[in-house]
Amino acid sequence: MRTTVASEYSAEVHHVPIEHRFNPYSDNGGTVLGIAGEDFAVLAGDTRQVEGYSIHTRYQPKVFDVGDDIIMTANGFAADGVALIDRFRNQLKWYKFDHGGKKLNIKSAARYIQHLLYGKRFFPYYVHTIIAGLDEDGKGAVYSYDPVGSYEREQCRAGGAAASLIMPFLDNQVNFKNQYEPGTDGKKKKDLRYLKLEEVLELVRDAFSSATERHIYVGDGLELLIVTKEGVRTEYYPLKRD
Amino acid sequence: MDIILGIKVEDGTIIATSKAATRGISVLKDSDDKTRALNARNLIAYTGESGDTVQFAEFIQANIQLYSMRENDIELSPKATASFVRNQLATSLRSRKPYQVNVLIAGYDTKTDTASLNWIDYLGTQVELPYGAHGYAAFYANSLLDKHYRKNMKIEEGLGLLKLCLKELETRMPIDFKGVYVKVVDKDGIRSIEGY
């Protein structure tokens, strides 16, 4: 005969099985921005990496020179971003082995990245991808993608956490949206023109310092990669660290 | 899936409401009139949860008529009528069981000699519109009316426009709505237009 029962838990019946679910994604914040000029292209990103309310690091570059004067970023879930860029770099290396060191032009790189992304259509890379470089005519080119590979060539594009803050600013300052010639009673739109590199850098820095002010996932530093016919060069500007 | 549609023209407002009364997959009736006259120059058309609709419309009707009885036969203007209805719906929204009724109010103001069409949904969202509809019909009717509607149309032109909308709705709507009742509210009051 039993006199004492130490615990009743062993006698409990679980009607509902306990489920554990692994979430394969997270959001590492950050924001990126690409602008194409007449004979150059820039891709910029902040250097803060976060998870929830924690700042993991204040300097983690996410815009890369992937070779052949193509610069690339994949913003969102950082692990997927790194994986995607690594895969592209690797494929570019094999492309060179197979084709006697031939230079991959940006148009082909763009189409190839679509296939990398769509290849994982049912377990996507959780990133907003942007690449930049020069096209066959030496004109600046920016291509941007959704997570599953839908893409488009554009003059400019903001991606990531503060895309909604920056994109309307770019519409206004790069494509002159809602701007009209003074004295024409809103009849004549302001003519489009290519911006100079100095103007573009100024816009990028304004865009990021504004985004830093209002978005907690943006800040610490701004790393800019610039492609010209001379090659790729990097610039760094500090952003607010609060 | 009920259709209620309104078009305001220069000297009056046209209201069309589908005749079908449906419940689930059945058409219960093919001569259902989804309107109530509130007073001489105010007409309410309604759709929504069956049961709520008629109850609400007749409650409004009774109160508008009570107002005229108390106030020396003064008739409530379309603007005041719409405000009253909106207020009832907005109050009801935050009650234990809100009325789920969407309405259009066609009216003619004899003081300012202007026709009006008020669109009000069950939340109490009210707008004065040149033309409007509730439910899925709005998607088809609005795009047609955006293109063809002109200011200062006569009632006949308005009825022509209505014909265009109904033709589209007959081809696009997935179930037969059994035609419509058409009514016009103008300076002479509310009248039915036959042959629809």
Added chain:
Amino acid sequence: MSDPSSINGGSALAMVGKECIAIACDLRLGNQSLGLSNNFEKLFQFGDKTFLGLTGLATDVLTLSETFRFKNNLYELREERSIEPSTLANLVSSTLYEKRFGPYFVGPIVAGLNSKTNEPFICGFDSIGCIDFAKDFIVSGTASDQLYGMCESLYEPGLEPEDLFETISQALLNAVDRDALSGWGAVVYLVTKDKVTKRVLRTRQD
């Protein structure tokens, strides 16, 4: 998308300039994806130089605009003067907080000039009346993210009235063009010490 504050769509914005303020809003009223009206103003005037902007659930915008019209009328009868912007702000705050556990789904903003000193005043609120006092600008509505981005980059302190008008217009226009639930027309009120100007802006219609 059954979030009450983004069923109808709409945005508003206020800015402070040099001895002036400007307040602006879009004109869209929609039902989810369907646009219903391109003539739905979300700004309401109180006294000579004070404005209230209300974005969010349209039925609450209408209810509150009527509530405040009523309360303001009583205030003017009792005090025999028009309401100060800061007083209106506290009135809005307490009115919203009365409904702490069943709120109105709105994002109000207040902007105006003090009747005596002509000092600019702007502020914004959350749906239960917590006041956000700001020195520069206040944004509200479904395009608030976009408005923050625009204002933070275009705004500078101490703008003259006409420059303030251009700034607020560009900020609003470019912000609502990136929001599907806002746009369909816009209005701007420019308030200086002796004049209120209303301007209706030409905008994209998509």
